[in-house]
């Protein structure tokens with residue numbers, strides 16, 4: 001079985017990691033206004049919202065997921081999230097909870113960097129006004145860079161001696177050195193592909209090693225920016241600055257506190273709220289919802305004006321979608337048979353776009369022997385064929401009985 005995709009939420013103390021995690025999950029991560037509320041890495045299940053196969057096949061009423069949910073063809077597929085403890089500058093030297101923070105990152109496939117775009121917390125997460133959040137983006141990348149670079153160069157002399165003595169390839173040597181970051185050969189190969197014309201490893205100077213570390217970071221820790229606290233009046237100018245400075249980095253504007261609040265109100269029966277949209281219905285729109293007092297009514301009006309109508313949503317649903325897009329993950333629906341009677345699409349797993357069908361089968365079922373693979377409409381699909389959205393993404397794997 002393949003390992004689960006893990007998305008880590010990182011950022012300085014008080015940037016809103018726990019609030020964002022709460023807004024993405026049902027877990028109750030501890031939320032606090034003080035630095036280091038989050039002491040242990042907090043694993044939780046988030047739900048990536050995708051178009052469910054049932055909507056394409058007009059089978060919404062029969063759709064019964066084993067995990068996650070499906071609402072009107074919108075499917076929430078579970079995905080593992082990791083809330084990583086607060087980071088302060090110079091964490092790579094062991095400051096604050098720095099080394100622990102960095103160590104926790106190794107299992108992540110992508111990072112969501114929660115940035116306090118309001119500028120109301122300084123580099124260490126203490127309350128202030130007018131702080132420039134651009135500094136946080138540079139500084140977090142720099143911390144990860146220095147951590148990896150430090151670990152690699154600490155023993156560079158012996159790495160090179162061993163590399164020469166064993167006549168290893170660059171890929172093999174780096175695999176041995178960087179494998180600890182849950183990086184396989186394929187991933188390290190991808191990093192090396194970003195650096196054509198690289199000199200032989202024994203000739204690398206500091207500058208080359210730094211380039212290699214940067215390329216490795218790009219593939220190992222693809223990062224999405226969550227520009228959080230966008231409900232704050234100071235956020236606008238900071239958001240523009242960040243987007244101008246990092247045009248190629250995916251950035252999503254979020255107000256996770258608004259999402260948490262709206263979900264709470266929906267849970268209490270005051271509103272009907274579809275996450276990921278700008279729509280809130282109240283008792284004025286839907287009979288049966290609890291009536292709002294003036295205070296609540298004003299708060300909802302403010303949320304509409306300051307967040308939902310301006311930005312289209314609270315952004316948190318889009319955040320996981322951006323992470324999945326960066327990792328090129330698509331939903332895949334294994335089915336027992338192609339006659340869709342009774343309950344359908346009980347399972348949905350996330351796989352990388354373009355994965356050969358046989359590898360998808362292995363990820364789901366382990367090392368079984370596949371007798372045949374059937375697609376929608378009953379056609380046979382070859383093991384080497386690949387998956388994409390709308391192509392080979394609903395399949396039935398017929399297994400040879402006892403064929404392990």
Ligand SMILES: Nc1nc2c(ncn2[C@@H]2O[C@H](COP(=O)(O)OP(=O)(O)OP(=O)(O)O)[C@@H](O)[C@H]2O)c(=O)[nH]1
Nearest residue numbers: 014015016017018019032035036038086255256257
């Ligand atoms: N205005 C506003 N405040 C927010 C938002 N998200 C979080 N906050 C506030 O920011 C403060 C810190 O939020 P947390 O979620 O505890 O931050 P954290 O990054 O997990 O902090 P540590 O646990 O210290 O690492 C809390 O007072 C939150 O209410 C948001 O979208 N808008």
